[in-house]
Amino acid sequence: MSVSTSAAGVPARLRTSWRHPATALAMTYVVGPVLTILCASFLLFAVLTLSPGDPVAQLLGPHASDSARAAMRVRLGLDDPLPERYWHWLTGALHGDLGTSLTYREPVSDLLAPRLLTTFVLVGMAAVLILVAGLVLGGIGGTSPRWRPLVNALAGLGIAVPAFVATTFLISVFAVNLGWFPTGGAGSGFTDRLWHLTLPAIALSIGYAAYLIQMTSSAIGEEAVAEHVLTGRGRGLPGSWVFRRHILRNAALPILTASGLTVAGLVAGAVVVEPAFGIDGIGSLLIRSVSAKDYPVVTAVSALIVTVFVVVTTLLDAGQHLLDPRLRKGR
Amino acid sequence: MNNAPLLELRGVGITAGDRRNRRTLVRDVDLTVAAGETVGLVGESGSGKSMLVKSAMRLLPRHAATSGRIDFEGRSVLGFSRRELSAYRSRDVALIHQDPRAHTNPLRTIGDFLVEGVVAGKLLGPREARQRACALMAAIGITDPEHRLTQYPHQLSGGLLQRMMIVAALLPSPKLVFADEPTTALDVTVQSEVMAILQEQIRERNLGLLFISHDLDLAAAVTDSLAVMYAGTVVERGTTAEVYSRPLHPYTAGLLACRPSATAVTRLKPIPGRPVSAYEVASGCAFAARCPFATEECRKDRPQLRTVEDRLVACHRVEQIGAELAQVVHS
Amino acid sequence: SGGSSGGQKPVSADDLIPSLPAAKADVDRITWNLTGGEPETLDPANAATPQSGQVVRNLCDSLLTLDAKFNLKPNLASYDQQSPTKLVLTIRPDTRFWDGSTVTAEDVAFSLRRAADPAKIASYLFANVDSIKATAADKVTVTFKQPDEMFTSELANMVVLKKAFVEKAGSKLGTPAGGLMCSGPFKLDKWTSGDSITMSRNDAYWNRERRPFAKSVRFTFVTDATSLAQSLNAGEIDGAYELSASSVPALQKSKKGRLVFGLSPQSMNIYVARPDGVMADGKLRAALQRMIDREALAKAVYHEAATPLYTMTPPATWPNAQRAAYEKAYKAFETARSYDMDAAKKLVKSSSYKGQQIVLAIAAGDDTQSRTAQLLQQQGREAGLTIKIQSMQPLVYAQAGYDASKRKGVDLMLSSNFSATPDPLETIGFTFLPKQTYNYVNYDDPQATKLFDEARSTFDGAQRAEKIVEMQALYEKADAIIPLVSTNTTTFLNDRLTGAITSFAYWSMPQMAYVGAAQK
Amino acid sequence: MATLTATLRLRRMSTRRPGDPLLMVSAALAAGLVVLAVIGPWIAPYDPAATDVLAASQGPSGAHLFGTDSLGRDIFSRALTGARLSFAGPGIIVLGSAGLGTLLALAAAWHGGWVDRLLNRLLTLLFAIPGVLVAVVAAAVFGAGFWAPVLALTLVYTPYVARVVRSVAVRQRQLPYIEALQLAGLPTWRICLRHLLPNVAPIVLAQATIGFGSALMDFGAVSFLGLGMQPPTAEWGVMVADGRSEVLDGAVQQSMAAGLCIVISVVAFNVLGERLTQRFGGTR
Amino acid sequence: MTTRSVIAPALVVEGLRKEFPAHSRGGKALVAVDDVSFTLERGGSLAVVGESGSGKTTTARIVAGLERATSGTVTAAGSGKGTARPVQMVFQDPFASLDPRQRIGAGLTELLRVRIGLGRAAARERAVGLLAEVGLDEQHAARLPRDLSGGQRQRVAIARALALEPEILILDEAVAALDVSVQAQVLNLLRDIRERTTVAFLFVSHDLAVVRQVTDQCLVMRNGRVVEQGPTAEVLDHPRDPYTRELLDAVPRPGWQPRRRSA
Numbered sequence A: 001m002s003v004s005t006s007a008a009g010v011p012a013r014l015r016t017s018w019r020h021p022a023t024a025l026a027m028t029y030v031v032g033p034v035l036t037i038l039c040a041s042f043l044l045f046a047v048l049t050l051s052p053g054d055p056v057a058q059l060l061g062p063h064a065s066d067s068a069r070a071a072m073r074v075r076l077g078l079d080d081p082l083p084e085r086y087w088h089w090l091t092g093a094l095h096g097d098l099g100t101s102l103t104y105r106e107p108v109s110d111l112l113a114p115r116l117l118t119t120f121v122l123v124g125m126a127a128v129l130i131l132v133a134g135l136v137l138g139g140i141g142g143t144s145p146r147w148r149p150l151v152n153a154l155a156g157l158g159i160a161v162p163a164f165v166a167t168t169f170l171i172s173v174f175a176v177n178l179g180w181f182p183t184g185g186a187g188s189g190f191t192d193r194l195w196h197l198t199l200p201a202i203a204l205s206i207g208y209a210a211y212l213i214q215m216t217s218s219a220i221g222e223e224a225v226a227e228h229v230l231t232g233r234g235r236g237l238p239g240s241w242v243f244r245r246h247i248l249r250n251a252a253l254p255i256l257t258a259s260g261l262t263v264a265g266l267v268a269g270a271v272v273v274e275p276a277f278g279i280d281g282i283g284s285l286l287i288r289s290v291s292a293k294d295y296p297v298v299t300a301v302s303a304l305i306v307t308v309f310v311v312v313t314t315l316l317d318a319g320q321h322l323l324d325p326r327l328r329k330g331r
Numbered sequence B: 001m002n003n004a005p006l007l008e009l010r011g012v013g014i015t016a017g018d019r020r021n022r023r024t025l026v027r028d029v030d031l032t033v034a035a036g037e038t039v040g041l042v043g044e045s046g047s048g049k050s051m052l053v054k055s056a057m058r059l060l061p062r063h064a065a066t067s068g069r070i071d072f073e074g075r076s077v078l079g080f081s082r083r084e085l086s087a088y089r090s091r092d093v094a095l096i097h098q099d100p101r102a103h104t105n106p107l108r109t110i111g112d113f114l115v116e117g118v119v120a121g122k123l124l125g126p127r128e129a130r131q132r133a134c135a136l137m138a139a140i141g142i143t144d145p146e147h148r149l150t151q152y153p154h155q156l157s158g159g160l161l162q163r164m165m166i167v168a169a170l171l172p173s174p175k176l177v178f179a180d181e182p183t184t185a186l187d188v189t190v191q192s193e194v195m196a197i198l199q200e201q202i203r204e205r206n207l208g209l210l211f212i213s214h215d216l217d218l219a220a221a222v223t224d225s226l227a228v229m230y231a232g233t234v235v236e237r238g239t240t241a242e243v244y245s246r247p248l249h250p251y252t253a254g255l256l257a258c259r260p261s262a263t264a265v266t267r268l269k270p271i272p273g274r275p276v277s278a279y280e281v282a283s284g285c286a287f288a289a290r291c292p293f294a295t296e297e298c299r300k301d302r303p304q305l306r307t308v309e310d311r312l313v314a315c316h317r318v319e320q321i322g323a324e325l326a327q328v329v330h331s
Numbered sequence C: 001s002g003g004s005s006g007g008q009k010p011v012s013a014d015d016l017i018p019s020l021p022a023a024k025a026d027v028d029r030i031t032w033n034l035t036g037g038e039p040e041t042l043d044p045a046n047a048a049t050p051q052s053g054q055v056v057r058n059l060c061d062s063l064l065t066l067d068a069k070f071n072l073k074p075n076l077a078s079y080d081q082q083s084p085t086k087l088v089l090t091i092r093p094d095t096r097f098w099d100g101s102t103v104t105a106e107d108v109a110f111s112l113r114r115a116a117d118p119a120k121i122a123s124y125l126f127a128n129v130d131s132i133k134a135t136a137a138d139k140v141t142v143t144f145k146q147p148d149e150m151f152t153s154e155l156a157n158m159v160v161l162k163k164a165f166v167e168k169a170g171s172k173l174g175t176p177a178g179g180l181m182c183s184g185p186f187k188l189d190k191w192t193s194g195d196s197i198t199m200s201r202n203d204a205y206w207n208r209e210r211r212p213f214a215k216s217v218r219f220t221f222v223t224d225a226t227s228l229a230q231s232l233n234a235g236e237i238d239g240a241y242e243l244s245a246s247s248v249p250a251l252q253k254s255k256k257g258r259l260v261f262g263l264s265p266q267s268m269n270i271y272v273a274r275p276d277g278v279m280a281d282g283k284l285r286a287a288l289q290r291m292i293d294r295e296a297l298a299k300a301v302y303h304e305a306a307t308p309l310y311t312m313t314p315p316a317t318w319p320n321a322q323r324a325a326y327e328k329a330y331k332a333f334e335t336a337r338s339y340d341m342d343a344a345k346k347l348v349k350s351s352s353y354k355g356q357q358i359v360l361a362i363a364a365g366d367d368t369q370s371r372t373a374q375l376l377q378q379q380g381r382e383a384g385l386t387i388k389i390q391s392m393q394p395l396v397y398a399q400a401g402y403d404a405s406k407r408k409g410v411d412l413m414l415s416s417n418f419s420a421t422p423d424p425l426e427t428i429g430f431t432f433l434p435k436q437t438y439n440y441v442n443y444d445d446p447q448a449t450k451l452f453d454e455a456r457s458t459f460d461g462a463q464r465a466e467k468i469v470e471m472q473a474l475y476e477k478a479d480a481i482i483p484l485v486s487t488n489t490t491t492f493l494n495d496r497l498t499g500a501i502t503s504f505a506y507w508s509m510p511q512m513a514y515v516g517a518a519q520k
Numbered sequence D: 001m002a003t004l005t006a007t008l009r010l011r012r013m014s015t016r017r018p019g020d021p022l023l024m025v026s027a028a029l030a031a032g033l034v035v036l037a038v039i040g041p042w043i044a045p046y047d048p049a050a051t052d053v054l055a056a057s058q059g060p061s062g063a064h065l066f067g068t069d070s071l072g073r074d075i076f077s078r079a080l081t082g083a084r085l086s087f088a089g090p091g092i093i094v095l096g097s098a099g100l101g102t103l104l105a106l107a108a109a110w111h112g113g114w115v116d117r118l119l120n121r122l123l124t125l126l127f128a129i130p131g132v133l134v135a136v137v138a139a140a141v142f143g144a145g146f147w148a149p150v151l152a153l154t155l156v157y158t159p160y161v162a163r164v165v166r167s168v169a170v171r172q173r174q175l176p177y178i179e180a181l182q183l184a185g186l187p188t189w190r191i192c193l194r195h196l197l198p199n200v201a202p203i204v205l206a207q208a209t210i211g212f213g214s215a216l217m218d219f220g221a222v223s224f225l226g227l228g229m230q231p232p233t234a235e236w237g238v239m240v241a242d243g244r245s246e247v248l249d250g251a252v253q254q255s256m257a258a259g260l261c262i263v264i265s266v267v268a269f270n271v272l273g274e275r276l277t278q279r280f281g282g283t284r
Numbered sequence E: 001m002t003t004r005s006v007i008a009p010a011l012v013v014e015g016l017r018k019e020f021p022a023h024s025r026g027g028k029a030l031v032a033v034d035d036v037s038f039t040l041e042r043g044g045s046l047a048v049v050g051e052s053g054s055g056k057t058t059t060a061r062i063v064a065g066l067e068r069a070t071s072g073t074v075t076a077a078g079s080g081k082g083t084a085r086p087v088q089m090v091f092q093d094p095f096a097s098l099d100p101r102q103r104i105g106a107g108l109t110e111l112l113r114v115r116i117g118l119g120r121a122a123a124r125e126r127a128v129g130l131l132a133e134v135g136l137d138e139q140h141a142a143r144l145p146r147d148l149s150g151g152q153r154q155r156v157a158i159a160r161a162l163a164l165e166p167e168i169l170i171l172d173e174a175v176a177a178l179d180v181s182v183q184a185q186v187l188n189l190l191r192d193i194r195e196r197t198t199v200a201f202l203f204v205s206h207d208l209a210v211v212r213q214v215t216d217q218c219l220v221m222r223n224g225r226v227v228e229q230g231p232t233a234e235v236l237d238h239p240r241d242p243y244t245r246e247l248l249d250a251v252p253r254p255g256w257q258p259r260r261r262s263a
């Protein structure tokens, strides 16, 4: 996905000039992210609420009387003013109550829990694939000028294969023609689940892995020609020493960032892949709930995706501050 | 070791670029540095000074190639095996760069930086190396050396960092030091101090020094002999005193003449035109276009270095223009 | 593959199969897919979708039931229409809930009253009901405000819950957390949200004959046609109903199992969406009837999982006893509305149509609807009509079904209908009585209305058929609905199993109880 | 200082290097694709909507280069015709986001201070909401179709453009030539439009080119999910989705043809964008 | 030169102070310029020298109006021409002080037309004249900055500054980035300009030899403060402040030996 593939770089954080160190830290790592999550969830909540289509249409079927519909709307609080509804949802969410699904008539948290597990396994597998492929191939591309063109070409191609095209291709080849893998479902039990989720994980990971390969390769490549690396060479340091302590150590920062962002974006990527493979994770749930205008579910899932993203980027930020002495001690 | 000079360059040429457009950066350079001798290499920006040093350490980028002979203590540097090269770089020579900040790894401490050369080369154990580094720092007047070891490059001023570069260069007790414009980025007062330290240490240890600068006055003050470069070639070579007081090449003379005097207000005598790079010169003397004495011959044939009055000069018309040159400089 | 449709000739009603040969032995486990996806709820009063209804029927006993050929039979209760406005249900004496407690008349009355609550989807069925009372230990009496012949057949889909349990479960009833308490042949084991519903055999089931062959049944929720077909082919899933038309060709070739078509009251129609607009011209509607090549549609889009349909009420809604009467009337329409592009073109020419855009609304994301619409568009072009397809958000589309304001600017609506009972009256009522939900064109013929009311109060099948046929002759003239195809129930069953009900009657009976091993 | 000069010279040298074969090839390919997209509907051998049930699901043949789909439509014609819509969406997305992003970036770079900080906050917020989510929700609000995903993706892409352009513009803004122009008393709008903008334009172009590839994929993805363009529209994402139901039958031609079209286009524009970025020295 | 000082000064700077907010948390504000006062005579030439970070550039930028002083006043003689600014500036980096996408001639005519209000033809003519004044000819007008050498660019920058007929020309290390052989050309040009026009120079530099050539007043700064001030020759030949002396001692020259400051 793009946004997926175009996902790049860390959102530049504000460097606020707050006087007190503790305030500044809290600002960067707590208040900012929380504000972002709140704003994002409110935006989504508001936009969705304002969208056309009456959820009651599905709840009561076509033959219900107008008064029954009206009563249902009141019961669900659909006619309350927007801020009130959001506040209601938010306070509930803070107490662990994400509301009740309109279509499934059960608590959103009950809907989410099993699907989160599925999505988590899928995303986890994809993350492993991405990190392994990205770091290994990227490392080869970054260090070996001989292999670099091939690695770059592979990555360039991989980035251009959207998950949904990969999905179709993989199903046709590995599931239908070769019959090695199932085409859908999440499976049950550990190995069965892995087996079911292999193709989806591959489809999900292609674009991201290619992106990571590029980032890794170029981070290492750039670092390898940095002047301080030249100094190291000029001092007769062994190649492996220079590679580990100067190239890898320094390239680790951008690579870590790219890896983190990739993994953070995976949950969103699952939105495309899950429905295509008939996997009932939170991605499929989101798509279904959007068309049913099941706004408690959509808001919860969206908030979850945004939260994962924000938490990961915040951690990355913190990680950078830890790893980079220039940031650590101020300037 | 006998009489062979420490470093000897014979007919060194450097080209760079890809197959379709290769450029000559340095052409046919001869240069020697004897043990305990300080040789100055001066020339304007782009004349190929840094490239020459890099080639002497075999640090040229991949797309650049060296031709000719480079011998260190009679052994061909260009023919070194990997291990020999590593030993050569770690024990025999050291390089001090113009921009210390770019040449130190921002993510590692000064301590790591100082000792890694000797530790990786197994010349000293880590603890011993740190002690030696502290001793050396103290000797060149750096206060609180222990604390400095734990600091990061960004926490040090440029002058201090350049002194650290000197410490790092001297720690493995090399025989020859390349100093590539070590003070260009520094204030005059700091420059004076850094130069004093460098000179002191070089003299104390009786090391060879190839000192690169575009400041003729500075080079003249600290070196025993001088080589003047223009457009990738050495145009004049001799003892500092002679070259400085009585230049034989029109370019050297022009350089001396165009420096504003620190003591008197005079109308300057600039060299017309602009400095060119080696690849911009087709045939003939590179300086011909700017030389007031140039003749048809100068424009056609490239003059070779030849011995004139104990000196090497690359000019067809040395004999004819000697008197006029003296006037140019001293009027 | 078992006696399914012969590949070449179009599937006709005679080729349809009501059920597969009876099961021979027990099986441990059956995995069955709910093609519509995960049920939203198992609360019987709201279980109106194919998938939720299907599951509920296995868990909870309906008062009456159908057989594979749509004949109404007593089940948990037998009925006695004591007068046109009074119906007495007698509950079998030996029936028990899963927890062993007896099913009482109070439970039955409670379940019916609960379904009649206006906040429940099924409540519309109770429009004519006056009261529901437990009148004896085993008797429930239903009285009507006006005679309602349809109510009885709806009892095949009316199930009984244990009152005490329902009151305790509250709003959680029928959710993964709340569960159910019924008396059906299967007990609900576990509903794992997002994954599956499992149920196991109720060994204490009162109806020995209907004792399930399968020890346990697991329902999966695969919605993607490709995935489903692949899982069926691989034997991972044993069977499924209502398979998507697009997977028919692949499954017909399957070596793992057989694909069977059965009679179904489901149909695909075009509704004229509003009384005004370009489609107000009757000639144009008549042209539509003739320009559509229903055979080609059944073939190309449904891969023969459908049969051309020429009246609004599909043959499956005809009561078996009066089949001949209905069929005779139907044949006339079949001839009059047969595919004839020249006739269609003439009709268009003679109409007031001036090349305006005719907007055809479909539900976004519905593959079959989309293909059907594309074919219609193409045939419209041949006939000289410009049809524009407008995909509606599923929710908006659902709303447009009953809310005229959402149909603004829409001329035609593609819509699939289904009537759960073998009784044409229900659909006719909603469509051709004044002010009814689907009466988009404001059809109002007092004569037809009168016939409808009479038919509804006629409990004699033959007489009712007469009235309905007469009424049909009236309302079909309006061409307010252009029937396309009657979609068959497609069933796939793994060869290791048999016994499945393969007509749409499966929806009104504990269909999983019939499925068992093909071999001893 | 001398080395500063030297590196600048070096850069100048590299930017004037005449031949970048990859740049030329990708530019030609991209241009060719755009031309095809424009004239596609006119040169398509068949009516892309014409169904022919008798010739359904055929493999590639002389009459049908890529075969036919399940309704018997010519896939080649559909792919050709589909190029127009498949490109129009991303085209608008890229134009919109590049315009808006550049505007915001210039404003932030010029004013600095709170304007910059506000923009930064806004971008952080937008970054946190995944694009697919926005597109999905937009489809829910405005209804599936062309404009909902296009507008949503425009919004999603804006911060990416804005961030890159902002960093370049800030760098330019700090260069003395801008200060010299200010000192000379030229009006701000003139400096921004006549001097700053032309100098960030190459990077905007490069960014937009890469963005086009991504937008092509995202737009297709939204259609694939059924929330964008709807069948029977000939559009690549729709075609991939449409062809999925035929995959079981072994008829992969529709999905694969459309998928390949997407991949080839994205590669062309990505490579072009990357070469442009390299040439104009921006950051990715 | 002495006769000039009779006229009203071109620039009077009094009690200039500039603080930059602290970079990092908890840090104190950085005082870049602290109580700097000086006067620049009309047609005069004042050098500001000092080590790196002493506040030279900051002072110059405040005078130019590119930075706002924390306190203190800057009074520049109002230019008679009305529209044009009285202060113009030439920057250190010749590779960054021209719009890389604008041709030399176009840049000059733009200024002349927009700021001076000349017509198209007049502006072009004047532009050629200006280029000639800085030793460039008409053919350079059609070039882009990247096609010029560093020295030529710096000439163009000077021409641009002169185009607006300023009272004061600030040169911030304007020759520092140039090769020595070219530096001399530009220094000579600056001298010519001083002789030809009445523009006053505020010449920021750390190179004392250069300062001697082009200025007649001198201001030595350290840590934002003025440590010594006076006629250039006086200051350089008979420095009174130890810091000035140290600066002078550090300049390499024949027979010079580098020395350690402390220890």
Ligand SMILES: Nc1ncnc2c1ncn2[C@@H]1O[C@H](COP(=O)(O)OP(=O)(O)OP(=O)(O)O)[C@@H](O)[C@H]1O
Pocket (backbone or CB within 6 Å): B016, B017, B025, B043, B044, B045, B046, B047, B048, B049, B050, B051, B052, B061, B064, B214, B277, B278, D002, D003, D004, D005, D006, D009, D010
């Ligand atoms: N990596 C490289 N590839 C190609 N050309 C290079 C490279 N590095 C430098 N050059 C070119 O080589 C020539 C000599 O460069 P070099 O850096 O040796 O000059 P220098 O005398 O050290 O100048 P300076 O005083 O600016 O440091 C210049 O024309 C420069 O543009």
Ligand SMILES: Nc1ncnc2c1ncn2[C@@H]1O[C@H](COP(=O)(O)OP(=O)(O)OP(=O)(O)O)[C@@H](O)[C@H]1O
Pocket (backbone or CB within 6 Å): E020, E021, E030, E031, E032, E050, E051, E052, E053, E054, E055, E056, E057, E058, E059, E206
């Ligand atoms: N925009 C700014 N924000 C914060 N601090 C600044 C800023 N500009 C300059 N300073 C600081 O103010 C002090 C004086 O800087 P200034 O540039 O005026 O020195 P300078 O004398 O011109 O030095 P150089 O010779 O290196 O150009 C320095 O410590 C510098 O770090």
Ligand SMILES: [Mg+2]
Pocket (backbone or CB within 6 Å): B049, B050, B051, B180, B181, D003
């Ligand atoms: Mg150099």
Ligand SMILES: [Mg+2]
Pocket (backbone or CB within 6 Å): E056, E057, E058
């Ligand atoms: Mg400065």
